[in-house]
Amino acid sequence: MTLRLAGGIDVGSCTTKSVIVDDGGNILGSHVLYSGTDFEGASDIAWRETLSLAGVSSTDSICVFSTGYGRNSVSFATNSLTEISCHARGCLHYFSGPMTIVDIGGQDNKIIKLDQKGLRVSFKMNRKCAAGTGAFLEEMALRLRLPLEKLNDLAKQADGEVTLGSYCTVFSGTEVLEKIKSGAALDHIVRGLFHSVVKRILEMDTFTDTVVMTGGVIEHNPFLIDLLKTHIQNDIVTPPHPQIMGALGAALYALQEAPHNMD
Amino acid sequence: MSDRQKQLRKPIAATSQMKKLMAAHFLEIDEAKKTGKQKVAWCTSVGPAELLHSMGFLVYYPENHGALLGATRMATDVIPLANAVGYSPDICSYLTADVGAYLKGVTPLTKAYGIQNIPRADILVYNTNQCRDVQDWFSFYAREWDVPIVGIHTHRSIREVQDFNIADLVSQMKSMIPTLEQVSGNRFDIDRLRDVVDLSLQCTKLWRRVLECGATKPAPLTFFDATIHMAPAVILRGKPEAIEYYKLLIAELEDRIKMKEGAVPGERHRLYWDGMPVWGKLRELSDQFYQLRTNVVASTYCNSWIFDAFDPKDPFESMARAYTELFNVRDESFKEWYMDNWIENFSIDGVIFHDAKTCPNNSNNRYSMPQRMAKRLGLPTLVIHGDLNDLRCYSEEQTRTNIEAFVEQLDQKTG
Ligand code: SF4
Numbered sequence: 001m002t003l004r005l006a007g008g009i010d011v012g013s014c015t016t017k018s019v020i021v022d023d024g025g026n027i028l029g030s031h032v033l034y035s036g037t038d039f040e041g042a043s044d045i046a047w048r049e050t051l052s053l054a055g056v057s058s059t060d061s062i063c064v065f066s067t068g069y070g071r072n073s074v075s076f077a078t079n080s081l082t083e084i085s086c087h088a089r090g091c092l093h094y095f096s097g098p099m100t101i102v103d104i105g106g107q108d109n110k111i112i113k114l115d116q117k118g119l120r121v122s123f124k125m126n127r128k129c130a131a132g133t134g135a136f137l138e139e140m141a142l143r144l145r146l147p148l149e150k151l152n153d154l155a156k157q158a159d160g161e162v163t164l165g166s167y168c169t170v171f172s173g174t175e176v177l178e179k180i181k182s183g184a185a186l187d188h189i190v191r192g193l194f195h196s197v198v199k200r201i202l203e204m205d206t207f208t209d210t211v212v213m214t215g216g217v218i219e220h221n222p223f224l225i226d227l228l229k230t231h232i233q234n235d236i237v238t239p240p241h242p243q244i245m246g247a248l249g250a251a252l253y254a255l256q257e258a259p260h261n262m263d
Numbered sequence: 264m265s266d267r268q269k270q271l272r273k274p275i276a277a278t279s280q281m282k283k284l285m286a287a288h289f290l291e292i293d294e295a296k297k298t299g300k301q302k303v304a305w306c307t308s309v310g311p312a313e314l315l316h317s318m319g320f321l322v323y324y325p326e327n328h329g330a331l332l333g334a335t336r337m338a339t340d341v342i343p344l345a346n347a348v349g350y351s352p353d354i355c356s357y358l359t360a361d362v363g364a365y366l367k368g369v370t371p372l373t374k375a376y377g378i379q380n381i382p383r384a385d386i387l388v389y390n391t392n393q394c395r396d397v398q399d400w401f402s403f404y405a406r407e408w409d410v411p412i413v414g415i416h417t418h419r420s421i422r423e424v425q426d427f428n429i430a431d432l433v434s435q436m437k438s439m440i441p442t443l444e445q446v447s448g449n450r451f452d453i454d455r456l457r458d459v460v461d462l463s464l465q466c467t468k469l470w471r472r473v474l475e476c477g478a479t480k481p482a483p484l485t486f487f488d489a490t491i492h493m494a495p496a497v498i499l500r501g502k503p504e505a506i507e508y509y510k511l512l513i514a515e516l517e518d519r520i521k522m523k524e525g526a527v528p529g530e531r532h533r534l535y536w537d538g539m540p541v542w543g544k545l546r547e548l549s550d551q552f553y554q555l556r557t558n559v560v561a562s563t564y565c566n567s568w569i570f571d572a573f574d575p576k577d578p579f580e581s582m583a584r585a586y587t588e589l590f591n592v593r594d595e596s597f598k599e600w601y602m603d604n605w606i607e608n609f610s611i612d613g614v615i616f617h618d619a620k621t622c623p624n625n626s627n628n629r630y631s632m633p634q635r636m637a638k639r640l641g642l643p644t645l646v647i648h649g650d651l652n653d654l655r656c657y658s659e660e661q662t663r664t665n666i667e668a669f670v671e672q673l674d675q676k677t678g
Contacts, residue, residue, distance in 0.1 A: 069660060069664075081671060082664050082667045082668040082671060083664070083668075084664070084668035084671070084672075085668060085671045108661070119675050119676070120671075120672045120675055121643075122637065122643065122644075123668060123672070124646075125661060125664070125665060
């Protein structure tokens with residue numbers, strides 16, 4: 001008997017994520033790479049890598065759903081859904097409702113509320129600005145000439161922080177320059193930047209029930225969770241791979257549609 | 264959308280008649296400017312047009328021109344010219360588009376009707392019932408052309424329209440008359456005003472009927488259709504052509520209702536749209552909803568030209584009331600009551616609030632209304648961020664995703 005498999009591709013504006021799951025929704029393989037400018041190419045590579053990691057050779061019977069900003073660029077997907085639905089579906093694989101999902105992505109943030117049954121009550125995507133997203137941290141790391149991977153440790157080790165007041169990325173950049181001029185420590189500045197991300201999240205919506213944090217920014221900068229904990233009383237949890245929740249959700253939706261028994 | 268789907272979409276046949284009426288309207292004004300036969304008054308869209316018609320003016324509506332600049336996507340190119348001379352990108356983008364187009368010497372009327380320039384006003388008449396921007400907008404042209412400007416300053420954020428509101432507005436309207444007489448060269452005639460108010464009343468009643476057709480399941484028209492077909496109610500009210508036109512349109516819509524022909528075949532969800540249209544994206548948005556088999560069947564915006572209060576017996580009082588009962592003029596509690604009624608009568612499944620960056624006056628999401636409404640009515644609400652004209656404030660992808668995700672949410676609800 002051939003196992004029933006399904007795949008999900010989340011083509012985000014920054015990274016493309018790919019997941020393959022078995023009948024039980026277990027992840028057999030996943031892959032993340034930069035989306036670049038060729039979404040179709042990125043999704044092809046991500047999918048091929050995922051298949052090889054999972055040791056799957058024939059793709060004929062695998063139903064694949066796509067999601068994310070470039071969801072319509074995945075030529076081999078049989079269906080597409082928005083990242084809002086797919087993130088929620090991915091999180092429901094690990095946690096049960098009610099919950100508030102906070103996704104910090106490369107270029108947008110999302111807050112999705114699910115009720116007890118796991119049905120969506122509301123959602124919000126951030127407005128047309130990079131404030132509070134991965135793009136904000138990237139831009140600031142560039143200004144500080146710091147590799148992105150170093151941000152989390154620097155923020156964590158800091159014994160103080162600078163306050164950044166503006167919610168505009170450009171204004172924040174100017175503020176950072178002023179802090180540098182006035183001799184603020186680098187780790188204090190980075191922690192201030194992290195706090196700025198948390199503030200942008202907090203002003204998007206109210207936080208009800210358990211908070212589930214997802215997204216690439218959380219995967220690589222888990223200290224943001226510690227900072228958020230200083231502001232809210234809710235339980236905060238994260239799934240094992242916060243960055244691939246959208247792709248996982250797409251795969252789980254695909255699984256519902258995948259044909260049964262391929263023997 | 265595939266070509267096949269486009270073909271399947273049945274256009275509203277009356278549209279061709281409307282296009283003729285629009286052409287005749289603009290050409291008549293253009294001709295009058297050339298010959299000097301009749302004076303031209305500029306009027307805000309919810310201004311005292313009846314008074315102007317009764318005094319023999321041809322009436323031109325710059326907001327309509329603003330919307331045309333938006334719909335033809337000229338707006339985003341010309342707005343920066345107005346920004347550069349000090350009109351902020353944060354203020355009304357009808358104003359900035361219109362002023363920008365004037366500064367550049369372009370108008371969508373050229374391509375549509377072969378008209379080279381917008382008509383120079385002989386007098387500018389505004390009503391601040393919708394916003395203060397109209398006063399600043401008209402003042403630009405008053406300075407530019409050195410022509411008289413008069414206006415009505417409507418009371419704002421009112422719950423119930425009170426007698427003292429009406430008395431004040433009547434006296435403001437009457438105080439315009441000497442200037443209007445002087446510019447037009449005609450004497451004010453109350454009977455003539457009664458006739459025009461009567462024509463406006465007939466027009467507005469028919470326009471209400473057009474919009475109420477949307478309550479039928481499936482709805483025979485969409486919000487996007489209504490934004491086009493409201494043109495006669497805006498710019499031809501007070502004239503017999505508008506009445507004839509709506510009779511024609513209603514007959515067509517009633518036929519569709521009889522045949523159970525929805526404007527969106529297989530209509531699954533019915534939405535209410537609050538706020539301004541995104542003029543430059545009407546086609547894209549309409550196509551997206553069509554593909555999602557979701558129809559936007561009612562709106563606050565298109566309802567703004569329903570003036571139930573007109574009464575030829577009391578022309579001044581009823582005009583004052585009609586133009587003050589306007590949704591925009593009212594406080595939050597009235598607005599909520601009003602929307603709840605339409606939402607109930609139109610079997611609405613969800614509400615989209617368009618937060619138009621440059622028009623706070625028509626963006627009702629800004630004081631937590633969507634959250635209150637979701638709680639009160641148990642209806643999902645969505646806020647999309649954009650603008651009526653300035654596409655620099657609009658993210659196509661983000662809007663598409665928001666709408667798609669919203670419809671997925673409605674799908675979850677209906678199972
Ligand atoms: S109501 Fe809004 S769109 Fe209309 S003129 Fe005023 S600011 Fe402009």
